[in-house]
Amino acid sequence: MRQHKLALCKHHFLEWVCDQTERNINKYKMFTKGDRVLVAVSGGKDSLALWDALNKLGYTTGGVYINLGISGDDQYSLKSQSLAEKFASDHNLVLHIVNIKSDYGKTIPEFSETNKRGKSKPCSVCGLLKRHTMNEIGSRKGYDVLVTGHNLDDEVSVLFNNVLGWQVDFLRRQSPLIPAKEGLIPKAKPFCRFYERETAAYAILANIEYIEDECPFSEGSTTIQNKELLNHLEHQRAGTKLAFYLKFLRAKKELFADLEDDKYTEALFSCPTCGQPTPKQGNCAFCRMVTRS
Amino acid sequence: MRQHKLALCKHHFLEWVCDQTERNINKYKMFTKGDRVLVAVSGGKDSLALWDALNKLGYTTGGVYINLGISGDDQYSLKSQSLAEKFASDHNLVLHIVNIKSDYGKTIPEFSETNKRGKSKPCSVCGLLKRHTMNEIGSRKGYDVLVTGHNLDDEVSVLFNNVLGWQVDFLRRQSPLIPAKEGLIPKAKPFCRFYERETAAYAILANIEYIEDECPFSEGSTTIQNKELLNHLEHQRAGTKLAFYLKFLRAKKELFADLEDDKYTEALFSCPTCGQPTPKQGNCAFCRMVTRS
Numbered sequence: 001m002r003q004h005k006l007a008l009c010k011h012h013f014l015e016w017v018c019d020q021t022e023r024n025i026n027k028y029k030m031f032t033k034g035d036r037v038l039v040a041v042s043g044g045k046d047s048l049a050l051w052d053a054l055n056k057l058g059y060t061t062g063g064v065y066i067n068l069g070i071s072g073d074d075q076y077s078l079k080s081q082s083l084a085e086k087f088a089s090d091h092n093l094v095l096h097i098v099n100i101k102s103d104y105g106k107t108i109p110e111f112s113e114t115n116k117r118g119k120s121k122p123c124s125v126c127g128l129l130k131r132h133t134m135n136e137i138g139s140r141k142g143y144d145v146l147v148t149g150h151n152l153d154d155e156v157s158v159l160f161n162n163v164l165g166w167q168v169d170f171l172r173r174q175s176p177l178i179p180a181k182e183g184l185i186p187k188a189k190p191f192c193r194f195y196e197r198e199t200a201a202y203a204i205l206a207n208i209e210y211i212e213d214e215c216p217f218s219e220g221s222t223t224i225q226n227k228e229l230l231n232h233l234e235h236q237r238a239g240t241k242l243a244f245y246l247k248f249l250r251a252k253k254e255l256f257a258d259l260e261d262d263k264y265t266e267a268l269f270s271c272p273t274c275g276q277p278t279p280k281q282g283n284c285a286f287c288r289m290v291t292r293s
Numbered sequence: 294m295r296q297h298k299l300a301l302c303k304h305h306f307l308e309w310v311c312d313q314t315e316r317n318i319n320k321y322k323m324f325t326k327g328d329r330v331l332v333a334v335s336g337g338k339d340s341l342a343l344w345d346a347l348n349k350l351g352y353t354t355g356g357v358y359i360n361l362g363i364s365g366d367d368q369y370s371l372k373s374q375s376l377a378e379k380f381a382s383d384h385n386l387v388l389h390i391v392n393i394k395s396d397y398g399k400t401i402p403e404f405s406e407t408n409k410r411g412k413s414k415p416c417s418v419c420g421l422l423k424r425h426t427m428n429e430i431g432s433r434k435g436y437d438v439l440v441t442g443h444n445l446d447d448e449v450s451v452l453f454n455n456v457l458g459w460q461v462d463f464l465r466r467q468s469p470l471i472p473a474k475e476g477l478i479p480k481a482k483p484f485c486r487f488y489e490r491e492t493a494a495y496a497i498l499a500n501i502e503y504i505e506d507e508c509p510f511s512e513g514s515t516t517i518q519n520k521e522l523l524n525h526l527e528h529q530r531a532g533t534k535l536a537f538y539l540k541f542l543r544a545k546k547e548l549f550a551d552l553e554d555d556k557y558t559e560a561l562f563s564c565p566t567c568g569q570p571t572p573k574q575g576n577c578a579f580c581r582m583v584t585r586s
Contacts, residue, residue: 163456164526164533164536164537165536165537165540166537166540166541166543166544168544168547168548225529229522229525229526232522233457233522236518240457243457243458244457244458244459247458247459248459250459251459251461254461255461255548
């Protein structure tokens with residue numbers, strides 16, 4: 001790990017990832033050992049590695065897997081679901097499974113065909129659907145916090161995009177922990193300081209079977225373009241990505257000193273259909289999508 | 294010009310550059326027709342194109358050329374000085390020439406050898422020396438404003454670097470116009486919205502002879518690495534560089550709403566040796582460098 005000037009053997013690497021995960025959880029006050037933690041599981045390396053590390057660290061965890069109905073050449077959703085299920089049963093952990101098609105009548109590709117959000121790519125529809133469903137499951141099943149496997153490369157790619165377009169409101173919101181709001185459980189990213197290659201190395205060394213394919217819709221996405229570019233920078237100057245992220249978190253305190261101001265604490269309404277919070281009166285974006293389609 | 298969806302013939306391109314220059318000058322309230330404008334001339338395309346455009350627009354201008362004593366394979370300083378002199382005499386304009394070696398005893402490479410600022414590269418020494426000398430000439434000769442030929446690619450490269458390291462104070466200061474302070478004449482960048490290829494095209498189409506070589510010390514610099522990377526992004530999404538810069542200028546108003554606060558208006562002292570302003574009591578960084586060497 002050039003950015004840390006650190007090289008570890010298998011045993012110490014696995015230990016190091018767990019230690020650092022615990023450190024991040026505490027540093028950003030994400031949750032404690034008394035909390036019930038819901039892990040958003042995709043079947044990929046990051047989410048399964050995260051679940052594994054949290055389990056080893058002694059946290060009380062459950063998983064949620066959302067079958068999006070994405071097939072592609074490799075039966076993406078089918079394959080990733082079976083890997084998530086295998087991990088849960090191997091470790092004797094609870095996995096809540098949501099099937100978008102059976103619950104809401106359509107797969108993600110089908111929703112995106114009839115929705116203006118998904119005209120070019122279904123990613124926006126998919127994001128909306130996942131946010132809604134995870135919060136719904138988390139609240140209904142009594143979890144205290146939702147965690148996702150976002151790694152440093154994911155965070156830095158989003159940050160880079162928000163900076164290129166100077167999207168001040170998005171910059172303001174990007175954080176390792178998004179605190180709870182009325183009707184919304186908190187969201188945390190315990191892996192936000194790990195490079196993607198570190199989470200991959202963890203998954204491999206911990207003998208986790210995960211889906212290696214990327215979502216077929218991610219091909220050519222801005223996220224992937226940004227990641228390539230940032231990898232190029234990292235290659236020129238080791239540690240660039242980590243410094244970019246950590247210095248951002250520090251600068252945020254100065255730039256958004258008014259973070260807690262009322263101005264930025266949007267008042268939330270309750271959706272008359274599903275009861276989840278929504279920034280405007282009337283049906284939430286999720287219910288509008290589902291009923292419209 | 295993909296970012297503007299605009300293609301122009303020679304005649305209209307030259308006119309467009311002049312019109313846009315005037316527009317920038319007014320938009321950012323840089324200076325007016327009544328002001329005496331000092332152009333920082335390096336002999337390169339940007340500064341000579343800027344001088345040409347300002348002259349055509351009817352501004353009262355003089356130039357300042359600083360011979361840094363950089364030789365390299367191509368006698369960089371000698372060649373650039375003669376091109377600056379040629380431009381001035383062809384257009385019947387005043388050019389103030391400063392020779393670092395004769396005025397201060399050493400060339401830039403010699404200064405940098407004996408100064409900790411210049412241990413790896415002389416760029417920091419060079420910047421300090423140019424800032425000091427230009428302000429000194431500008432004040433002494435009664436100019437109202439100093440203008441430099443920085444183009445969009447220059448600005449965006451600096452911005453990118455400041456963002457990667459989240460250097461909040463540098464971000465706060467980056468602007469098309471740095472207003473006057475006690476003892477410091479204002480500095481403006483009328484070309485800050487032009488892509489480098491536009492200023493190059495202007496110089497060529499206006500038949501300006503300029504030095505094509507980059508400074509031999511710039512090779513492998515962060516600035517050049519950043520420019521390559523940003524060109525790559527621009528190639529993927531036309532207009533990225535311009536949007537990045539203009540959205541930054543807009544976001545600055547929100548991020549640094551406290552810009553005018555006393556906190557950021559450093560008190561300046563007068564250097565007991567040269568009389569120029571300095572942020573700390575005692576000799577300024579320039580005089581310390583010159584006397585120490």
